[in-house]
Amino acid sequence: MGLRRSLIAVASVAALCVASGAQAKTFKWAFQGDAQSLDPHTLNETFTLGFLSNVYEGLVRRGPDLQIEPSLAESWELLDPNHWRFTLRKGVKFHNGNDFNADDVVFTFDRIRMDGSDIKTKVAPDTKVVKVDDHTVDFITTKPNPIVYYEWDNVLIMDKEWSEEHNAAAPTDVTKDSENFAAFNANGTGPFTVESRETDVRTVFKPNADWWGEAKHNVTEGIFTPISSDATRVAALLSGEIDMMYPVPVQDIKRIDSNSGTVTLTGPELRTIFLGMDQSRDELLYSSVKGKNPLKDKRVREAFYKAIDIETIRKKIMRNLSTPSAIMVSPFLFSKSSKYERIGYDPEASKALLADAGYPDGFELGMDCPNNRYVNDEAICQAVVAMLAKVGVKVNLLAQPKAQYFKKVLGYDTSFYLLGWTPGSFDSWNVMYNLLSCRDDAVGRAKFNLGGYCNAELDKLTDEVLVETDPATRDSKIEAAYDMLAADIGYIPLHQQGLAWAKKDSVDLVQRADNQFMLHFVNVK
Amino acid sequence: MSITTTARALDLLQRAVNSDIYHSFRSSKMVMVAAVVSAVMIIGATFSPILAPHNTLDLASISLIDSLTPPVWMEDGDSRFLLGTDDQGRDMLSAIMHGARVSLFVGFASVLFAMVLGVSLGLISGYAGGFLDSFIMRAAEIQLSFPAILIALLIDGIFRGALDAKTHDELAVYVMILAIGLSFWVQYARTVRSSTLVEKGKEYVEAARVTGLPPFLIVFRHILPNVTGPLLVIATINLALAIITEATLSFLGVGVPPTEPSLGTLIRIGNDFLFSGEWWITIFPGVALAVLVLAVNLLGDWLRDALNPKLR
Structure with a gap:
């Protein structure tokens, strides 16, 4: 009796595993290094910012062809040559449940201009950021700037309350050894949350069920591993251990293309x-x-x-x-x-x-x-x-x-x-x-x-x-x-x-010419 | 060195040549081959600045145009580069000779360091006894429970944290010697301690003590010469181990810097080209390392057996 019962238990556990296995779409990818920090204002580096764009969002974002799209801002208009008005998206929540509002935008634009921020240059130091109401923010420049928001896809918005509560109101400085809560924890509005992170070892992403946008991916779990050795990174892809990696060492492009089941994506x-x-x-x-x-x-x-x-x-x-x-x-x-x-x-x-x-x-x-x-x-x-x-x-x-x-x-x-x-x-x-x-x-x-x-x-x-x-x-x-x-x-x-990126044939993704990889466009067959 | 020890050493040498060891050396072809291979490699490495066809350490002499040339017997081979070139255009044969020099230097120096440290601690432990003995031996046992490579990694990590990158690169070879030496001292200490315990009770030590010699002199002048026999065997076997440990650390990227590549560093650099068909960049340093270690190991094994009275 006892044996039979335990057999049934084992069988049902196994069945559960199979069932969830069929639906779970785990996507594993590797880059040659790790993101510098989870603090989005620590380093103005394509990889770190692209990595964090899965979790945090800017007022605007860039699509597959790099065209600017509305993101946390729904629309914007020029009131006079020095005066921009941004209307924020309503009903957006940070991963911890806090509401996204104009205070967070003002806070973020102050934060990126503090000492220690590496993305100071994305907004002029004398630009005034003014909250009009909860969902409207004005940007007043001293000189006309027709491209003021062109780089704001990389100004990732942080939650004011969360940052202050955890003593992370100031960015961590990459040239010093300072570190704070935001360097190891992330609380954005983006399509993915950081489930766990071990610096230089592994970062696990989970989809954000409450995301405001429509998901274009079918990933249920994203696992990122930095692999610095070129040969090891290639071997990991060839053996099927990971689904995608970049950059491909140039000497190995032929090898990956000739291997069945893997392909490289190259371009300028x-x-x-x-x-x-x-x-x-x-x-x-x-x-x-x-x-x-x-x-x-x-x-x-x-x-x-x-x-x-x-x-x-x-x-x-x-x-x-x-x-x-x-x-x-x-x-x-x-x-x-x-x-x-x-x-x-x-x-x-x-x-x-x-x-x-x-x-x-x-x-x-x-x-x-x-x-x-x-x-x-x-x-x-x-x-x-x-x-x-x-x-x-x-x-x-x-x-x-x-x-x-x-x-x-x-x-x-x-x-x-x-x-x-x-x-x-x-x-x-x-x-x-x-x-x-x-x-x-x-x-x-x-x-x-x-x-x-x-x-x-x-x-x-x-x-x-x-x-x-x-x-x-x-x-x-x-x-x-x-x-x-x-x-x-x-x-x-x-x-x-x-x-040069390389992926398994069974994975669909978007390669952007700025070398930013977005988990949001990944579909695993 | 006093006259007695010199005479003793000479006597030992003569006995060695006349006796079983020389005979057993002559009777084993494998050992003779191993000795010849070791000798050739050690000479080639030691005199690499004179013997190597190219000076790979002089950057002005290498040219990127020559890079990735296959070995001379393959298509596109170049007679200037017997074993081909690496991704920067360095001659592989010369790089291996220079690399073996670094590897052997680290190997010999770390064995010497481990020996000096281990023998001193073993002598103190065996002669003093009591608390000091327990303390040293417990520390040795704790260290024995960790693999040597782990200890070496730990010591290297501490130095990496304490020094900035540039200073560390400059001192890398010495850090490596320290790290490997510190991870190998235990065997010497334990061997010497047990021999010291035996010698301590003998009459000549008693006699020296009665004449009022200070313990320091008794230990180093009287006991030390009588416990050195097995050390040579341990040292030879450890030399191979030390070379492998250095290569492992360098392969992992925590050893000597690429500007002064050892065999392990060369294998690591070549590893990136394994998938793309440029196999010679990693295979030749790998073969050189394997042959060197095997030869030294065979010599060590033979020496152990030849010096073992039970096997005579």
Whole structure:
């Protein structure tokens, strides 16, 4: 009797398991690193922001083709050139049950402008954010800004009450060791909730049953695992352990496509990979040159540029999945980009320039590089180091995981570095304001101009481009700015990297050209 | 070193050459092969700056154009690169020779460190007895219950936390020696302690004590030379273990930095290219590591048997 009863119990448990197994759609995916933090204002990085966009939402969002759509704001209008009115969606709740209202918007826009926030540049410091009523917010700018909300898909709205209650009213600073409740817990309005998270190990997402929108996915559980080793990530996909992963190591695209049941998705990415050089300090850090900064000398920067053989990097390291670039923005985002050409590879001329600048035997300097952020980032840096060694410049490479890398370089503790940039607004003004204009730490201007490049005329053009409404004039001003940058050799653009994701055939998803992966569009067959 | 110990060592050497050990060495082909292989690899590694066809540590000499060249006998092979090149254009043969040098240096240095530490603690423990003995031996037993690799990881982790990344990269080799050395001292300590317990009661120690020699001198001048026999065997076997441990740590990415690659680092770098068909980047360093460890291990095993009176 006892045996029979227990057999029935086992059988019914088994039946339950099978039943739930048929309906449960678990989706597992991997990226090469983990999100920096659950605090959406800690790091302005595509992956971290994309990851958190599953949980948090902005006033606007971007669809599969990157077009702007209403999200937490239902509509917006321009009352006068300096006065925007946003009407908020009603009946939206945060995951903890709190109502979403205008106070949360005002709170968030204050929070992103506090010290420690990494997304200060998404709104001007002198913009007033005013609550009109519970579901209406006004944004009053001091200068007209026709694209004020273009990057607000990445200004993720936090709950005021929840943040204050948990002592997380201020963002955690990525350059310091500060951490707070919001860095380990998430309370957004988005289509998914964070069920559990172990930093650098695993994050589990569950669909938010009370989400205001219509679900376009059929995922019942999403499990994210960071896998930093390229080969391990490929093996995990090939063995069926995960359903999707990115980026695909370029050497393995063929292998994944030839394997039955897995496929790669490739395309051009809007990200530009470039080298930055410290042009602000009077004495270069981590260098053998004392008392002066060789990178302030344009000849030295040009020598660096000429020492880099970008075609070989494209062929050997990127295996043709990159487009060498002469400017700091993707050709898809600027109409006149075809007129720019790279300075040719010429090691002899490079040596001559160095000798001319007073460094016939070269010099020594340090370089910072991430090793789990961009496609083959460390290999590119190693190649650059070897190429510079050929013209006599000894580079001491420090390649670190992005958590340590960003902490160091965002504190401007670098003399030579590799970075990638996708303009959040998909417009050149973002590049000019964040990377090319003169750094002003007080207002967060040019926060990501880590080398402190500064050209007063270009700086002026940046402000003009923002308020210019005639497309032709605007483009010619942007062109003038890029001309100045090229003449100054303020940066060394390398290439636009290719986008490479891989997934199982049985999974449907949307690949966005900004490399943000949205769980919301995943369907598991 | 006093005259007596020198004479004793010479005597030991002579007895060794004349006696069973040399005979057993000559009679086993496998051991002779292992000895030759070890010798070739150790010489190749030690003198790699002179012997290697390319200097892979000099970045100016490598060229990205040469990268991913297959070994010379395959199609597209290049006679300059016998075993092919890696993703940055480094000659694999030279990289392996330089890498083996780092691996062997870490191996020898950490064994030496473990030996000095273990022998000192073993002598103190055995001679002093009492509380000190219990304390050292309990600590040893606790450590024995953890795998050596875990201890090494722990020690490396502490240093990684205490030093910034740049300093750590510079000191990585020494951190590695410390970490591996600290995880291997127990065997030496236990062996020496038991021998010391035996020697302690013998007449010559009694005599030394009666003449009023301080304990420190008794231990190091009289007992130490009489307990060193088994240490050579442990050291040889541990050398292989230390090399493997270093390779494991470097493979996991917590060992020596890629700018100064050891065999483990080379295998890790090559691992990324296994799926894409560039097998030589990881297979050759792997084979080199396996052969080196096997050869050293065979020597160690043979030495253990040859020195074991029961097997004679």
